Amino acid sequence: MNLKLEIDTFFAFIRTFVYPHWKIGTAIFFTTLLSSGLRIVRPLLILFLIDNILPNKDFPMLKGVFFLYFLNVILGYVILLIQDFLIESTRQKIKFFIQLKLFKHIQLLPLSFFIDKESGYLSTRILSDTETLDYMFVDTFANLITNIITVAGILITTFAINGTIASIMILLIPPHILLSVMFIGKLKQVTNETQEMRATLGQEYQETFGAIYFIKSFSLEKIFDLKLVRKLKFLVRRSVLREYLRSLSSNTTSLFTAISTWVIIYILGIDILQGRSSIGVIYVIIVYLNMFFSSVQSLIYTNTRFQQSVAIIRRIYQILEEPISNEYRKGVTINNINKGIVYRNVTFSYNSDKKALNKINLFFKKDKITAVVGKTGSGKTTLINLLLGLFESYEGNIFFDNLELRQIDKKTLRSIMALVPQAPFLFSASVRDNISLGNPRASYEMIIQAAKLSNAHDFIIKLPNQYDTFIGEKGIRLSGGEKQRLALARAIIRNPAVLIIDEGTSQIDSNSEDLILESLRYLKKGRIIILIAHRLSTILVADRIIVLDAGKIVGAGTHDYLLVKCPHYRSLFESQISQGILAVDTR
Incomplete structure:
Protein backbone atom coordinates (compact mmCIF):
# COMPACT_ATOMS: atom_id res chain seq x y z
CA MET A 1 0.00 0.00 0.00
CA ASN A 2 1.44 3.42 -0.97
CA LEU A 3 2.20 6.11 1.59
CA LYS A 4 -0.47 8.54 0.34
CA LEU A 5 -3.19 5.92 0.74
CA GLU A 6 -1.94 5.13 4.26
CA ILE A 7 -2.04 8.83 5.21
CA ASP A 8 -5.48 9.37 3.63
CA THR A 9 -6.89 6.33 5.40
CA PHE A 10 -5.36 7.38 8.72
CA PHE A 11 -6.80 10.90 8.59
CA ALA A 12 -10.19 9.56 7.46
CA PHE A 13 -10.15 7.41 10.58
CA ILE A 14 -9.22 10.42 12.75
CA ARG A 15 -12.04 12.53 11.30
CA THR A 16 -14.66 9.83 11.63
CA PHE A 17 -13.87 8.14 14.93
CA VAL A 18 -11.40 10.25 16.94
CA TYR A 19 -12.27 13.91 16.31
CA PRO A 20 -15.81 13.61 17.79
CA HIS A 21 -14.09 12.98 21.16
CA TRP A 22 -11.82 16.06 21.01
CA LYS A 23 -13.07 17.41 24.35
CA ILE A 24 -11.97 14.29 26.22
CA GLY A 25 -8.78 14.32 24.16
CA THR A 26 -8.05 17.85 25.36
CA ALA A 27 -8.57 16.77 28.97
CA ILE A 28 -6.19 13.82 28.42
CA PHE A 29 -3.58 16.23 27.03
CA PHE A 30 -3.69 18.52 30.07
CA THR A 31 -3.63 15.66 32.59
CA THR A 32 -0.65 14.23 30.70
CA LEU A 33 1.09 17.62 30.77
CA LEU A 34 0.59 17.89 34.54
CA SER A 35 1.61 14.29 35.20
CA SER A 36 4.81 14.57 33.12
CA GLY A 37 5.69 17.91 34.72
CA LEU A 38 5.34 16.48 38.22
CA ARG A 39 7.61 13.53 37.31
CA ILE A 40 10.32 15.90 36.00
CA VAL A 41 10.18 18.05 39.15
CA ARG A 42 10.73 15.16 41.59
CA PRO A 43 14.47 14.58 40.87
CA LEU A 44 15.07 18.35 41.22
CA LEU A 45 13.74 18.19 44.78
CA ILE A 46 16.21 15.39 45.52
CA LEU A 47 18.99 17.47 43.88
CA PHE A 48 18.20 20.34 46.24
CA LEU A 49 18.15 17.92 49.18
CA ILE A 50 21.55 16.37 48.36
CA ASP A 51 23.45 19.55 47.41
CA ASN A 52 21.91 22.14 49.75
CA ILE A 53 19.94 20.71 52.67
CA LEU A 54 22.08 17.76 53.76
CA PRO A 55 25.49 19.55 53.72
CA ASN A 56 24.01 22.44 55.75
CA LYS A 57 21.90 20.20 58.07
CA ASP A 58 18.89 22.44 57.43
CA PHE A 59 16.07 20.56 59.24
CA PRO A 60 13.25 23.09 58.59
CA MET A 61 14.05 23.02 54.85
CA LEU A 62 14.19 19.20 54.97
CA LYS A 63 10.61 19.15 56.23
CA GLY A 64 9.55 21.53 53.49
CA VAL A 65 11.14 19.44 50.73
CA PHE A 66 9.64 16.28 52.21
CA PHE A 67 6.17 17.90 52.18
CA LEU A 68 6.59 19.11 48.59
CA TYR A 69 7.78 15.67 47.44
CA PHE A 70 4.85 13.97 49.19
CA LEU A 71 2.40 16.47 47.66
CA ASN A 72 3.96 15.88 44.24
CA VAL A 73 3.49 12.10 44.52
CA ILE A 74 -0.14 12.38 45.72
CA LEU A 75 -1.06 14.85 42.98
CA GLY A 76 0.62 12.60 40.39
CA TYR A 77 -1.37 9.63 41.70
CA VAL A 78 -4.71 11.47 41.46
CA ILE A 79 -3.94 12.87 38.01
CA LEU A 80 -2.95 9.41 36.71
CA LEU A 81 -6.24 7.98 37.98
CA ILE A 82 -8.17 10.70 36.13
CA GLN A 83 -6.02 10.20 33.03
CA ASP A 84 -6.55 6.42 33.01
CA PHE A 85 -10.32 6.90 33.36
CA LEU A 86 -10.40 9.38 30.46
CA ILE A 87 -8.27 7.12 28.25
CA GLU A 88 -10.40 4.04 28.96
CA SER A 89 -13.59 6.02 28.39
CA THR A 90 -12.29 7.25 25.03
CA ARG A 91 -11.10 3.78 24.08
CA GLN A 92 -14.48 2.18 24.71
CA LYS A 93 -16.37 4.95 22.90
CA ILE A 94 -14.15 4.70 19.82
CA LYS A 95 -14.47 0.91 19.80
CA PHE A 96 -18.25 1.18 20.14
CA PHE A 97 -18.57 3.54 17.17
CA ILE A 98 -16.20 1.50 14.96
CA GLN A 99 -18.07 -1.75 15.62
CA LEU A 100 -21.44 -0.06 15.13
CA LYS A 101 -20.39 1.58 11.86
CA LEU A 102 -18.92 -1.68 10.55
CA PHE A 103 -22.03 -3.63 11.52
CA LYS A 104 -24.39 -1.11 9.91
CA HIS A 105 -22.27 -0.87 6.76
CA ILE A 106 -22.00 -4.64 6.30
CA GLN A 107 -25.79 -4.94 6.53
CA LEU A 108 -26.10 -2.49 3.63
CA LEU A 109 -23.71 -4.33 1.32
CA PRO A 110 -25.04 -6.25 -1.69
CA LEU A 111 -25.44 -10.02 -1.59
CA SER A 112 -22.50 -10.40 -3.97
CA PHE A 113 -20.20 -9.25 -1.13
CA PHE A 114 -21.31 -12.15 1.06
CA ILE A 115 -20.82 -14.84 -1.57
CA ASP A 116 -17.11 -15.22 -0.76
CA LYS A 117 -17.21 -13.81 2.81
CA GLU A 118 -18.22 -16.21 5.57
CA SER A 119 -20.26 -14.86 8.51
CA GLY A 120 -17.73 -16.08 11.09
CA TYR A 121 -14.92 -14.38 9.21
CA LEU A 122 -16.78 -11.07 9.15
CA SER A 123 -17.79 -11.22 12.82
CA THR A 124 -14.19 -11.90 13.81
CA ARG A 125 -13.03 -8.99 11.65
CA ILE A 126 -15.42 -6.71 13.53
CA LEU A 127 -14.52 -7.97 17.00
CA SER A 128 -10.83 -8.84 16.72
CA ASP A 129 -9.71 -5.90 14.58
CA THR A 130 -11.52 -3.29 16.64
CA GLU A 131 -10.42 -4.86 19.93
CA THR A 132 -6.79 -4.86 18.81
CA LEU A 133 -7.03 -1.39 17.32
CA ASP A 134 -8.65 0.27 20.29
CA TYR A 135 -5.77 -0.74 22.58
CA MET A 136 -3.11 0.06 20.03
CA PHE A 137 -4.51 3.33 18.78
CA VAL A 138 -5.66 5.01 22.01
CA ASP A 139 -2.60 3.85 23.95
CA THR A 140 -0.41 5.00 21.07
CA PHE A 141 -1.72 8.56 21.25
CA ALA A 142 -1.67 8.69 25.05
CA ASN A 143 1.92 7.46 25.10
CA LEU A 144 2.88 9.81 22.26
CA ILE A 145 1.73 12.86 24.24
CA THR A 146 3.31 11.63 27.48
CA ASN A 147 6.67 10.82 25.94
CA ILE A 148 6.98 13.97 23.82
CA ILE A 149 6.29 16.13 26.87
CA THR A 150 8.72 14.06 28.98
CA VAL A 151 11.56 14.19 26.41
CA ALA A 152 11.11 17.91 25.81
CA GLY A 153 10.91 18.68 29.52
CA ILE A 154 13.99 16.61 30.37
CA LEU A 155 16.09 18.17 27.60
CA ILE A 156 15.16 21.70 28.66
CA THR A 157 15.91 20.95 32.33
CA THR A 158 19.15 19.12 31.51
CA PHE A 159 20.35 22.05 29.37
CA ALA A 160 19.90 24.25 32.42
CA ILE A 161 21.98 21.85 34.53
CA ASN A 162 24.62 20.61 32.07
CA GLY A 163 24.52 21.70 28.40
CA THR A 164 27.15 19.16 27.29
CA ILE A 165 25.16 16.20 28.59
CA ALA A 166 21.95 17.56 27.03
CA SER A 167 23.71 17.85 23.64
CA ILE A 168 24.97 14.25 23.90
CA MET A 169 21.44 13.08 24.71
CA ILE A 170 20.13 14.79 21.56
CA LEU A 171 22.89 13.19 19.43
CA LEU A 172 21.90 9.74 20.72
CA ILE A 173 18.31 10.00 19.40
CA PRO A 174 19.00 9.26 15.65
CA PRO A 175 20.91 5.99 16.30
CA HIS A 176 18.09 4.95 18.61
CA ILE A 177 15.56 5.50 15.84
CA LEU A 178 17.72 3.79 13.21
CA LEU A 179 18.03 0.63 15.31
CA SER A 180 14.27 0.41 15.64
CA VAL A 181 12.95 1.17 12.15
CA MET A 182 14.80 -1.83 10.72
CA PHE A 183 12.02 -4.12 12.02
CA ILE A 184 8.91 -2.04 11.25
CA GLY A 185 8.16 -3.32 7.70
CA LYS A 186 8.31 -6.98 8.65
CA LEU A 187 6.33 -6.34 11.82
CA LYS A 188 3.49 -4.73 9.85
CA GLN A 189 3.34 -7.71 7.48
CA VAL A 190 3.30 -10.26 10.30
CA THR A 191 0.64 -8.31 12.21
CA ASN A 192 -1.63 -8.27 9.17
CA GLU A 193 -1.16 -12.01 8.60
CA THR A 194 -1.92 -12.69 12.27
CA GLN A 195 -5.16 -10.67 12.20
CA GLU A 196 -6.26 -12.35 8.97
CA MET A 197 -5.70 -15.81 10.44
CA ARG A 198 -7.65 -14.87 13.58
CA ALA A 199 -10.60 -13.92 11.38
CA THR A 200 -10.30 -17.21 9.49
CA LEU A 201 -10.17 -19.16 12.75
CA GLY A 202 -13.31 -17.39 13.96
CA GLN A 203 -15.08 -18.66 10.88
CA GLU A 204 -13.64 -22.15 11.43
CA TYR A 205 -14.95 -22.31 15.00
CA GLN A 206 -18.39 -21.05 14.03
CA GLU A 207 -18.71 -23.44 11.11
CA THR A 208 -17.52 -26.43 13.16
CA PHE A 209 -19.85 -25.80 16.09
CA GLY A 210 -22.72 -25.10 13.71
CA ALA A 211 -22.18 -28.48 12.01
CA ILE A 212 -21.55 -30.45 15.20
CA TYR A 213 -24.48 -32.82 14.57
CA PHE A 214 -23.10 -33.72 11.14
CA ILE A 215 -19.53 -34.03 12.44
CA LYS A 216 -20.53 -36.39 15.24
CA SER A 217 -22.83 -38.49 13.07
CA PHE A 218 -20.03 -39.07 10.53
CA SER A 219 -17.26 -39.41 13.15
CA LEU A 220 -15.34 -36.55 11.55
CA GLU A 221 -13.90 -35.10 14.76
CA LYS A 222 -10.34 -36.12 13.86
CA ILE A 223 -10.50 -34.52 10.40
CA PHE A 224 -11.78 -31.22 11.80
CA ASP A 225 -9.16 -31.38 14.56
CA LEU A 226 -6.41 -31.64 11.95
CA LYS A 227 -7.85 -28.74 9.92
CA LEU A 228 -7.89 -26.58 13.01
CA VAL A 229 -4.42 -27.65 14.15
CA ARG A 230 -2.85 -26.53 10.85
CA LYS A 231 -4.36 -23.07 11.16
CA LEU A 232 -3.56 -22.79 14.85
CA LYS A 233 0.07 -23.74 14.17
CA PHE A 234 0.30 -21.03 11.52
CA LEU A 235 -1.18 -18.50 13.97
CA VAL A 236 1.25 -19.59 16.69
CA ARG A 237 4.24 -19.25 14.33
CA ARG A 238 3.13 -15.80 13.17
CA SER A 239 2.38 -14.66 16.72
CA VAL A 240 5.76 -15.89 17.99
CA LEU A 241 7.52 -14.17 15.08
CA ARG A 242 5.63 -10.96 15.78
CA GLU A 243 6.62 -10.97 19.45
CA TYR A 244 10.21 -11.94 18.54
CA LEU A 245 10.45 -8.95 16.20
CA ARG A 246 9.07 -6.71 18.92
CA SER A 247 11.52 -8.17 21.42
CA LEU A 248 14.45 -7.85 19.01
CA SER A 249 13.62 -4.21 18.39
CA SER A 250 13.13 -3.46 22.08
CA ASN A 251 16.21 -5.32 23.36
CA THR A 252 18.51 -3.91 20.68
CA THR A 253 17.59 -0.37 21.68
CA SER A 254 17.84 -1.33 25.37
CA LEU A 255 21.43 -2.47 24.81
CA PHE A 256 22.23 0.79 23.06
CA THR A 257 20.60 2.70 25.96
CA ALA A 258 22.70 0.86 28.56
CA ILE A 259 25.96 1.59 26.74
CA SER A 260 25.00 5.25 26.22
CA THR A 261 24.08 5.65 29.90
CA TRP A 262 27.42 4.34 31.08
CA VAL A 263 29.30 6.66 28.70
CA ILE A 264 27.44 9.67 30.14
CA ILE A 265 28.02 8.50 33.71
CA TYR A 266 31.75 8.21 32.93
CA ILE A 267 31.80 11.82 31.65
CA LEU A 268 29.93 13.01 34.75
CA GLY A 269 32.32 11.07 36.98
CA ILE A 270 35.25 13.00 35.48
CA ASP A 271 33.39 16.27 36.09
CA ILE A 272 32.86 15.41 39.76
CA LEU A 273 36.50 14.42 40.22
CA GLN A 274 37.56 17.74 38.66
CA GLY A 275 35.14 19.72 40.84
CA ARG A 276 32.88 20.85 37.94
CA SER A 277 29.77 18.98 39.15
CA SER A 278 28.10 17.57 42.27
CA ILE A 279 26.63 14.33 43.60
CA GLY A 280 23.13 15.85 43.32
CA VAL A 281 23.67 16.65 39.65
CA ILE A 282 24.89 13.15 38.83
CA TYR A 283 21.83 11.73 40.63
CA VAL A 284 19.45 13.95 38.63
CA ILE A 285 21.21 13.17 35.32
CA ILE A 286 21.08 9.41 35.97
CA VAL A 287 17.33 9.62 36.78
CA TYR A 288 16.72 11.83 33.74
CA LEU A 289 18.73 9.50 31.52
CA ASN A 290 16.52 6.58 32.53
CA MET A 291 13.40 8.66 31.92
CA PHE A 292 14.78 10.09 28.66
CA PHE A 293 15.82 6.81 27.07
CA SER A 294 12.67 5.12 28.32
CA SER A 295 10.58 7.84 26.66
CA VAL A 296 12.62 7.79 23.43
CA GLN A 297 12.32 4.00 23.27
CA SER A 298 8.62 4.29 24.00
CA LEU A 299 8.29 6.85 21.20
CA ILE A 300 9.98 4.44 18.80
CA TYR A 301 7.75 1.63 20.01
CA THR A 302 4.80 4.03 19.61
CA ASN A 303 5.80 4.38 15.97
CA THR A 304 5.79 0.59 15.65
CA ARG A 305 2.38 0.42 17.28
CA PHE A 306 1.23 3.22 15.02
CA GLN A 307 2.32 1.23 11.94
CA GLN A 308 0.41 -1.79 13.23
CA SER A 309 -2.61 0.45 13.89
CA VAL A 310 -2.46 1.77 10.33
CA ALA A 311 -2.46 -1.82 9.01
CA ILE A 312 -5.58 -2.63 11.04
CA ILE A 313 -7.24 0.69 10.13
CA ARG A 314 -6.68 -0.23 6.49
CA ARG A 315 -8.36 -3.61 7.08
CA ILE A 316 -11.34 -1.83 8.61
CA TYR A 317 -11.57 0.59 5.69
CA GLN A 318 -11.41 -2.28 3.22
CA ILE A 319 -14.91 -3.08 4.47
CA LEU A 320 -16.12 0.49 4.97
CA GLU A 321 -15.07 1.40 1.41
CA GLU A 322 -17.15 -1.41 -0.08
CA PRO A 323 -20.00 0.31 -2.00
CA ILE A 324 -23.40 -0.21 -0.44
CA SER A 325 -26.12 -1.89 -2.43
CA ASN A 326 -28.23 0.18 -4.81
CA MET A 417 -43.39 -9.37 1.54
CA ALA A 418 -42.50 -12.39 3.63
CA LEU A 419 -40.15 -15.25 2.81
CA VAL A 420 -40.10 -18.74 4.31
CA PRO A 421 -36.75 -20.18 3.16
CA GLN A 422 -35.84 -23.84 2.71
CA ALA A 423 -33.72 -23.76 5.86
CA PRO A 424 -35.43 -21.13 8.04
CA PHE A 425 -33.10 -19.35 10.43
CA LEU A 426 -34.37 -19.44 13.98
CA PHE A 427 -32.64 -17.38 16.63
CA SER A 428 -31.42 -18.52 20.03
CA ALA A 429 -34.48 -17.10 21.78
CA SER A 430 -38.03 -18.03 22.80
CA VAL A 431 -40.79 -19.17 20.46
CA ARG A 432 -42.58 -15.87 21.06
CA ASP A 433 -39.47 -13.83 20.19
CA ASN A 434 -38.84 -15.79 16.99
CA ILE A 435 -42.39 -15.31 15.71
CA SER A 436 -42.56 -11.63 16.67
CA LEU A 437 -39.47 -10.88 14.54
CA GLY A 438 -41.90 -10.80 11.62
CA ASN A 439 -43.72 -7.94 13.33
CA PRO A 440 -41.98 -6.55 16.43
CA ARG A 441 -45.13 -4.60 17.39
CA ALA A 442 -47.35 -7.68 17.40
CA SER A 443 -49.34 -8.42 20.53
CA TYR A 444 -49.30 -11.79 22.26
CA GLU A 445 -52.76 -12.50 20.82
CA MET A 446 -51.49 -11.78 17.29
CA ILE A 447 -48.57 -14.16 17.85
CA ILE A 448 -50.95 -16.94 18.92
CA GLN A 449 -53.22 -16.26 15.94
CA ALA A 450 -50.27 -16.47 13.51
CA ALA A 451 -49.19 -19.74 15.13
CA LYS A 452 -52.70 -21.16 14.72
CA LEU A 453 -52.83 -20.13 11.06
CA SER A 454 -49.50 -21.90 10.44
CA ASN A 455 -50.66 -24.99 12.37
CA ALA A 456 -47.85 -24.41 14.89
CA HIS A 457 -50.00 -23.63 17.95
CA ASP A 458 -50.69 -27.27 18.85
CA PHE A 459 -47.05 -28.26 19.15
CA ILE A 460 -46.09 -24.97 20.85
CA ILE A 461 -48.51 -25.42 23.76
CA LYS A 462 -46.97 -28.84 24.40
CA LEU A 463 -43.52 -27.30 24.92
CA PRO A 464 -42.30 -26.89 28.55
CA ASN A 465 -42.92 -23.13 28.69
CA GLN A 466 -45.18 -22.91 25.66
CA TYR A 467 -44.54 -19.61 23.82
CA ASP A 468 -41.77 -18.67 26.25
CA THR A 469 -39.82 -21.87 25.60
CA PHE A 470 -36.20 -21.25 24.65
CA ILE A 471 -35.58 -23.18 21.41
CA GLY A 472 -31.76 -23.11 21.32
CA GLU A 473 -29.36 -22.00 18.61
CA LYS A 474 -30.97 -22.26 15.15
CA GLY A 475 -33.98 -23.94 16.79
CA ILE A 476 -31.99 -27.07 17.61
CA ARG A 477 -34.69 -28.30 20.02
CA LEU A 478 -37.36 -28.41 17.29
CA SER A 479 -37.99 -30.89 14.48
CA GLY A 480 -37.74 -29.88 10.82
CA GLY A 481 -41.51 -29.59 10.46
CA GLU A 482 -41.81 -27.53 13.65
CA LYS A 483 -39.14 -25.14 12.44
CA GLN A 484 -40.94 -24.67 9.11
CA ARG A 485 -44.27 -23.99 10.80
CA LEU A 486 -42.63 -21.52 13.17
CA ALA A 487 -41.03 -19.77 10.19
CA LEU A 488 -44.42 -19.69 8.45
CA ALA A 489 -45.98 -18.13 11.58
CA ARG A 490 -43.23 -15.49 11.52
CA ALA A 491 -44.12 -14.74 7.88
CA ILE A 492 -47.89 -14.72 8.51
CA ILE A 493 -47.67 -12.23 11.38
CA ARG A 494 -46.33 -9.65 8.88
CA ASN A 495 -49.67 -9.91 7.06
CA PRO A 496 -47.75 -9.77 3.77
CA ALA A 497 -49.18 -8.94 0.38
CA VAL A 498 -46.72 -11.47 -1.05
CA SER A 506 -38.50 -30.30 0.97
CA GLN A 507 -36.99 -31.63 4.20
CA ILE A 508 -40.03 -32.39 6.34
CA ASP A 509 -42.37 -35.35 6.75
CA SER A 510 -45.65 -35.69 4.87
CA ASN A 511 -47.78 -34.92 7.96
CA SER A 512 -45.97 -31.60 8.52
CA GLU A 513 -46.25 -30.88 4.81
CA ASP A 514 -50.03 -31.45 4.89
CA LEU A 515 -50.39 -29.04 7.82
CA ILE A 516 -48.46 -26.31 5.99
CA LEU A 517 -50.40 -26.82 2.74
CA GLU A 518 -53.66 -26.66 4.69
CA SER A 519 -52.55 -23.29 6.04
CA LEU A 520 -51.74 -22.00 2.56
CA ARG A 521 -55.20 -22.82 1.22
CA TYR A 522 -56.64 -20.56 3.88
CA LEU A 523 -54.01 -17.81 3.59
CA LYS A 524 -54.19 -17.16 -0.17
CA LYS A 525 -57.21 -14.84 0.04
CA GLY A 526 -56.11 -11.23 -0.36
CA ARG A 527 -52.48 -11.99 -1.16
Missing part, protein backbone atom coordinates in the same frame (compact mmCIF):
# COMPACT_ATOMS: atom_id res chain seq x y z
CA GLU A 327 -31.26 -1.38 -3.16
CA TYR A 328 -31.01 1.16 -0.32
CA ARG A 329 -31.50 4.25 -2.45
CA LYS A 330 -34.82 6.03 -2.03
CA GLY A 331 -37.65 5.08 -4.35
CA VAL A 332 -41.41 5.07 -4.75
CA THR A 333 -43.29 3.81 -1.70
CA ILE A 334 -45.46 0.74 -2.16
CA ASN A 335 -48.02 -0.30 0.46
CA ASN A 336 -50.01 -3.01 -1.27
CA ILE A 337 -50.50 -4.94 -4.51
CA ASN A 338 -53.92 -4.74 -6.11
CA LYS A 339 -53.55 -7.02 -9.13
CA GLY A 340 -50.27 -8.89 -9.23
CA ILE A 341 -46.62 -9.08 -10.25
CA VAL A 342 -45.52 -9.26 -13.89
CA TYR A 343 -42.16 -10.46 -15.26
CA ARG A 344 -41.67 -9.11 -18.79
CA ASN A 345 -38.76 -10.45 -20.85
CA VAL A 346 -36.57 -10.76 -17.76
CA THR A 347 -33.02 -12.03 -18.29
CA PHE A 348 -30.39 -12.29 -15.57
CA SER A 349 -26.84 -13.63 -15.21
CA TYR A 350 -24.63 -13.97 -12.15
CA ASN A 351 -21.74 -13.81 -14.59
CA SER A 352 -21.47 -13.26 -18.31
CA ASP A 353 -21.00 -16.94 -19.16
CA LYS A 354 -24.38 -18.40 -18.25
CA LYS A 355 -27.90 -16.99 -18.03
CA ALA A 356 -29.66 -17.93 -14.80
CA LEU A 357 -32.94 -16.61 -16.24
CA ASN A 358 -33.65 -16.15 -19.95
CA LYS A 359 -36.56 -14.05 -21.30
CA ILE A 360 -38.97 -14.86 -18.46
CA ASN A 361 -42.59 -13.75 -18.92
CA LEU A 362 -45.07 -14.63 -16.19
CA PHE A 363 -47.81 -13.25 -13.94
CA PHE A 364 -48.21 -13.84 -10.21
CA LYS A 365 -51.88 -13.11 -9.56
CA LYS A 366 -53.47 -11.90 -6.32
CA ASP A 367 -55.69 -14.40 -4.41
CA LYS A 368 -53.86 -17.25 -6.13
CA ILE A 369 -51.14 -19.74 -5.25
CA THR A 370 -48.53 -19.95 -8.00
CA ALA A 371 -45.98 -22.73 -7.82
CA VAL A 372 -42.59 -22.68 -9.56
CA VAL A 373 -40.98 -26.07 -10.13
CA GLY A 374 -37.86 -27.33 -11.82
CA LYS A 375 -34.68 -29.24 -11.30
CA THR A 376 -31.84 -27.90 -9.15
CA GLY A 377 -30.22 -24.97 -10.96
CA SER A 378 -33.22 -24.26 -13.14
CA GLY A 379 -33.52 -20.67 -11.85
CA LYS A 380 -36.24 -20.97 -9.20
CA THR A 381 -34.41 -19.22 -6.36
CA THR A 382 -32.97 -16.61 -8.73
CA LEU A 383 -36.52 -15.74 -9.73
CA ILE A 384 -37.31 -14.96 -6.07
CA ASN A 385 -34.04 -13.11 -5.46
CA LEU A 386 -34.99 -10.69 -8.23
CA LEU A 387 -38.49 -10.35 -6.81
CA LEU A 388 -37.04 -9.33 -3.43
CA GLY A 389 -34.88 -6.70 -5.13
CA LEU A 390 -31.63 -8.37 -4.10
CA PHE A 391 -30.21 -7.99 -7.61
CA GLU A 392 -31.02 -5.19 -10.04
CA SER A 393 -28.69 -5.96 -12.92
CA TYR A 394 -31.42 -7.73 -14.90
CA GLU A 395 -32.70 -7.06 -18.38
CA GLY A 396 -36.41 -6.54 -18.99
CA ASN A 397 -38.94 -5.40 -16.41
CA ILE A 398 -40.61 -6.59 -13.21
CA PHE A 399 -43.84 -4.76 -12.41
CA PHE A 400 -45.71 -4.61 -9.12
CA ASP A 401 -49.04 -3.47 -10.52
CA ASN A 402 -47.82 -0.50 -12.59
CA LEU A 403 -44.58 0.18 -10.70
CA GLU A 404 -41.29 -1.15 -12.06
CA LEU A 405 -39.14 -2.86 -9.42
CA ARG A 406 -36.16 -0.53 -9.97
CA GLN A 407 -38.33 2.48 -9.06
CA ILE A 408 -39.66 1.04 -5.82
CA ASP A 409 -38.20 1.79 -2.38
CA LYS A 410 -36.86 -1.62 -1.35
CA LYS A 411 -37.52 -1.11 2.35
CA THR A 412 -41.24 -0.56 1.78
CA LEU A 413 -41.30 -3.33 -0.83
CA ARG A 414 -39.93 -5.89 1.64
CA SER A 415 -42.30 -4.66 4.33
CA ILE A 416 -45.20 -6.10 2.31
CA LEU A 499 -45.87 -14.73 0.74
CA ILE A 500 -42.96 -16.69 -0.72
CA ILE A 501 -42.16 -20.23 0.36
CA ASP A 502 -38.84 -21.41 -1.05
CA GLU A 503 -38.56 -25.23 -0.89
CA GLY A 504 -40.41 -24.93 2.40
CA THR A 505 -41.48 -28.58 2.61
CA ILE A 528 -50.08 -13.52 -3.67
CA ILE A 529 -48.55 -16.83 -2.61
CA ILE A 530 -45.53 -18.16 -4.47
CA LEU A 531 -44.33 -21.72 -3.88
CA ILE A 532 -40.83 -22.68 -4.96
CA ALA A 533 -40.72 -26.45 -4.90
CA HIS A 534 -38.80 -29.48 -6.01
CA ARG A 535 -41.14 -32.00 -4.40
CA LEU A 536 -44.27 -32.03 -6.56
CA SER A 537 -46.60 -33.10 -3.75
CA THR A 538 -46.17 -29.59 -2.39
CA ILE A 539 -47.33 -27.73 -5.47
CA LEU A 540 -50.58 -29.63 -6.01
CA VAL A 541 -52.24 -27.03 -3.80
CA ALA A 542 -51.34 -24.39 -6.41
CA ASP A 543 -53.83 -22.74 -8.75
CA ARG A 544 -51.13 -22.43 -11.40
CA ILE A 545 -47.77 -24.11 -11.91
CA ILE A 546 -44.74 -22.65 -13.70
CA VAL A 547 -42.11 -25.11 -14.95
CA LEU A 548 -38.52 -23.84 -15.28
CA ASP A 549 -35.62 -25.53 -17.01
CA ALA A 550 -32.18 -23.98 -17.55
CA GLY A 551 -33.56 -20.51 -16.80
CA LYS A 552 -36.48 -20.73 -19.24
CA ILE A 553 -40.20 -21.29 -18.77
CA VAL A 554 -41.01 -24.58 -20.49
CA GLY A 555 -44.55 -25.00 -19.20
CA ALA A 556 -47.36 -23.21 -17.36
CA GLY A 557 -50.80 -24.37 -16.26
CA THR A 558 -52.57 -26.72 -13.86
CA HIS A 559 -51.21 -30.06 -12.73
CA ASP A 560 -53.50 -32.03 -15.04
CA TYR A 561 -52.74 -29.80 -18.02
CA LEU A 562 -48.98 -30.01 -17.54
CA LEU A 563 -49.01 -33.79 -17.21
CA VAL A 564 -50.35 -33.92 -20.75
CA LYS A 565 -48.71 -30.91 -22.38
CA CYS A 566 -45.32 -30.49 -20.68
CA PRO A 567 -42.72 -33.30 -21.07
CA HIS A 568 -40.42 -31.70 -18.43
CA TYR A 569 -43.19 -31.66 -15.83
CA ARG A 570 -44.29 -35.18 -16.69
CA SER A 571 -40.68 -36.34 -16.39
CA LEU A 572 -40.38 -34.76 -12.93
CA PHE A 573 -43.69 -36.30 -11.89
CA GLU A 574 -42.79 -39.81 -13.06
CA SER A 575 -39.31 -39.57 -11.56
CA GLN A 576 -40.70 -38.76 -8.13
CA ILE A 577 -43.27 -41.55 -8.33
CA SER A 578 -40.52 -44.05 -9.18
CA GLN A 579 -38.43 -42.78 -6.21
CA GLY A 580 -41.38 -43.07 -3.85
CA ILE A 581 -41.38 -39.31 -3.21
CA LEU A 582 -44.88 -38.86 -4.66
CA ALA A 583 -47.82 -41.21 -4.27
CA VAL A 584 -49.78 -42.17 -7.40
CA ASP A 585 -53.12 -41.17 -5.88
CA THR A 586 -51.96 -37.63 -5.25
CA ARG A 587 -54.79 -35.18 -4.81
